[in-house]
Each structure stands twice: as structure tokens, then as C-alpha cells.
Amino acid sequence: MQSKESDIGAVAWRELNPEPYKFKAVEPISPGTEEHRRRAIEEAGYNTFLLRSEDVFIDLLTDSGTTAMSDRQWAHMMRGDEAYAGSRSFSFMERVIQELFGFRHVIPTHQGRGAENLLSTILIRPGHYIPGNMYFTTTRVHQERNGGTFVDVIIDEAHDPAAAHPFKGNVDLDKLESLVRRVGAENIPYMSLAVTVNMAGGQPVSMQNMRAVHELCRSHGIPVFVDAARCVENAYFIQQREPGYQDRPVRDILREMMSYADGCWMSAKKDALVNIGGFVAVNDDHLAQKLRELVVVFEGMPTYGGMAGRDMEALARGLLESTEDSYVRHRVGQVEYLGELLRRRGVPIVEPVGGHAVYLDAKRFLPHLPQDVFPAQALAAALYIVSGVRSMERGIVSAGRNPETGEHHRPNLELVRLTIPRRVYTSRHMQVVAEAAARLYEARDGITGLEMVYEPPTLRFFTARFRPLGRWRL
Numbered sequence: 001m002q003s004k005e006s007d008i009g010a011v012a013w014r015e016l017n018p019e020p021y022k023f024k025a026v027e028p029i030s031p032g033t034e035e036h037r038r039r040a041i042e043e044a045g046y047n048t049f050l051l052r053s054e055d056v057f058i059d060l061l062t063d064s065g066t067t068a069m070s071d072r073q074w075a076h077m078m079r080g081d082e083a084y085a086g087s088r089s090f091s092f093m094e095r096v097i098q099e100l101f102g103f104r105h106v107i108p109t110h111q112g113r114g115a116e117n118l119l120s121t122i123l124i125r126p127g128h129y130i131p132g133n134m135y136f137t138t139t140r141v142h143q144e145r146n147g148g149t150f151v152d153v154i155i156d157e158a159h160d161p162a163a164a165h166p167f168k169g170n171v172d173l174d175k176l177e178s179l180v181r182r183v184g185a186e187n188i189p190y191m192s193l194a195v196t197v198n199m200a201g202g203q204p205v206s207m208q209n210m211r212a213v214h215e216l217c218r219s220h221g222i223p224v225f226v227d228a229a230r231c232v233e234n235a236y237f238i239q240q241r242e243p244g245y246q247d248r249p250v251r252d253i254l255r256e257m258m259s260y261a262d263g264c265w266m267s268a269k270k271d272a273l274v275n276i277g278g279f280v281a282v283n284d285d286h287l288a289q290k291l292r293e294l295v296v297v298f299e300g301m302p303t304y305g306g307m308a309g310r311d312m313e314a315l316a317r318g319l320l321e322s323t324e325d326s327y328v329r330h331r332v333g334q335v336e337y338l339g340e341l342l343r344r345r346g347v348p349i350v351e352p353v354g355g356h357a358v359y360l361d362a363k364r365f366l367p368h369l370p371q372d373v374f375p376a377q378a379l380a381a382a383l384y385i386v387s388g389v390r391s392m393e394r395g396i397v398s399a400g401r402n403p404e405t406g407e408h409h410r411p412n413l414e415l416v417r418l419t420i421p422r423r424v425y426t427s428r429h430m431q432v433v434a435e436a437a438a439r440l441y442e443a444r445d446g447i448t449g450l451e452m453v454y455e456p457p458t459l460r461f462f463t464a465r466f467r468p469l470g471r472w473r474l
């Protein structure tokens, strides 16, 4: 929408992307001293997961459950109906989800993986194959626990950090079709479609692709279930990048996206703007009944599913807020702003920038380090030492080992993730992060890599410990 040139407020709103909120409660933070941070990272075994939150200045470890809630969400929390059964807060949340997503049945869970557990247990049998647009850690674990095999059907561009594609999360229809031909539609309980794709860097799926996946699956009688953790950010990318959607509100786009699915599940800790919560939503009456039968085993009554009444109030209110165009425009814009600052300073990042994080490309950042000395792990530790900014390794440490050969998996992507919590930091904080990364880039030769001194048997990135090789000159 074009504003009048004399409307300086409107022009500044459009061009400067200011925070569409003001602060009512604050939590003090400070960088502390470099000496203190050196000691803290040493005690944490050079693993940012093992740092204490109070030793962190700007915390970009994850966007999961780290949201700041609005005054209205807090007000709604006071109205939580904590009745064991038939809670009014559940009815409110159910109605909001039905209206925004268009599915008939809503089953609450304590968070996303609770929903994955229910859906996978009901639908997957040993020998089944579940196609998905790239794996997600908890999603795949639940598929495998039930005897299923995950099959990656994302387009090739998603695995290349430099490939420019507006919808890098898209499904490759040929890969999906050939899987159906290879294993038979009767062995595919559903298609798992993530919007956006977390492990590919928050990359979106186009509406055209969602429609095509739906048609292809329907022709084979395969239902489509959407992993909706970041569905609002995906809807925003469609509005910005896909012809025909420029003038459509994000809420409309979201509703159309979900019309190409049989149901969805959501970790509400992401786009629903709450610190805990989740749900499954489906159309099929029989499946809904099965979900309600199982939710009481793992989560709680079908009218709370592991959440307090106040949590459901906050979740419903959070979804209403996150689907406002002004919110999501600023949100994705802030992530892009950090990307642009880094790009301008010549710091190597993954392109295009996704919806929830900017990824530093550690291979190009530290070209003098072979993958065996854990460049991304070292980079995350060094960034913390120089600035107090906490990030996360997504490279050889996260990838783990091949259980048969015992060798490291060697992923193509050796990355450090800078994940932006929602409504928590200002653009000034983004400037601090970019400045820290840019100065570290200038001092990159002083980072000599790490050796691993403790390695847990599974999911090693959470608790592994390291020691620097030689003395780092930062």
C-alpha cells in the first residue's frame, strides 16, 4: 500500500521497519567482562549449550519458547479456566485454531513433539516410509520409534548454502513420485510437509508447491500433514515472493496453505508466540477420535493435553497476534536486517536468509580450519568470548557419527546459527551481533580450532566438551 509522502509516520513505518510494540516489562542484560566470558566458556567445555543463561549477553541459541508475550497475552493468562475438564480456555483456543487453520478437530499437547508422538503412533507401522521436506530431529525420532523410515524429498537447492531460490523448502515432486512407485502408496501413511524448513535455515515452501504436493498425494490416497511450527513466517514469504499474493493478508494466505492439507501439528513455542504448548488439528473424524483416545495416555484430558488453562489462553491470543501482518513483517524483516548488516561487512552467511535465523558459513569464515577441528563449534565459542553473543553449532558436531562405521558424518553445511527470539531484541541488538561477527571475521586467523575431550553416545552436540588447540589470539 502506497502512503502519502507527507505522512512521515507512514513512510517511516514502511521504510525503517521499527518494532511494532513498546516495552512494559524488561529484563536487564549485560556483556560482563571478556575475562569472565573466557572462564565461563572454558567451564562450559567450549559448548554454548552448557553456558548458564546469566553469563550470556544476547542469547541467539534458539527461537523456541524464548518469545516475549504481549500485555494482552498476560491479561488472558489471568482468565485461564483451570477446570480439569471442559475448560473455557480450551474452547477459546479451539475456536481460534479452527478459524485460522480451517481444521475441524483440535487436540492439545504440551509441545510439538507431544503432537508428533500421537500422530506417529497412530499412523506409522513397521515398514512404512514417511516422505518429508528435510528431516527435523524430533519428528524423525518419532517416525523411527514407530518403525518408519524417513525419506528426504526436498529440492536439491536446499542442501547448497549458496543456491539462490525463493522457495528452498519446496518438495521435489519427482522424488516424491518415485518414492511412491518404489515402495507403494499403501506403505506411505502420510506426507510430512514442514513450513518453513528449520534444518534448511528457515526456508519457505511456495503455495504452488503445496497445491501440487496435495494433488499428487491425493491421486495416490496419501494424506498430507503439515508441521506448522513456523507456518506464519512461511505465509509471509508467500506474500512477499509469490505472484498473486502481494495484496492478500497473511491470515488469508495461511488459511489457503492449510486447505492443501488433511491436518497439521504445531510446536506453539515458535510462531504461536508462547513459551510452551502445542496441538494437532485434523479434519478426519475417525483420526480425531484416535488422537483423543491417545492424548489421555501421554498428555492429559483432550481439553488441556499437558497445558494449563492459562497456557491455552496465551497460545490462542499469541496466534491472533502473530498472524497480523504488522507483526510478521517486522519479525522476518528483523532477521533479514541482521543478514543485510553481515552481508555488507563481507561476513559469509547462508543465502537467502530464512525466517527465524541467520547462519554463518563457518567453512568460508574459517577456511584455514579442516572440518576435523570443528570450525563451527570453535566459531560459536569465539563469538561468545569476544561479545557475549550465544549461538549454536550446526555442522559436524550436530551431525554425529555413522553408527556402523563409527566415522563422523561430514555434512556439506558447517554452520553457526544465529536464531532470533520473537519480540525480544531490538535492531540495536542486531547491530551489536553484526559488529561482533564482523570484528571476529577480521581476527579469524587467531582461531585455531578445537579437540573433543568428552563425547556422549547420542545427540552429542548438547553435552560434548572441547579444548582449544593451541592458544587462540582474539
Ligand SMILES: *Cc1c(COP(=O)(O)O)cnc(C)c1O
Residues within 6 Å of the ligand: 064, 111, 112, 113, 114, 136, 138, 139, 194, 198, 227, 229, 267, 268, 269, 270, 278
Ligand atoms: C521445534 C520443532 C518441533 C518440535 O517441537 P517442540 O515444541 O520443541 O517439541 C518440530 N518441528 C519443527 C520444525 C520444530 O522447529
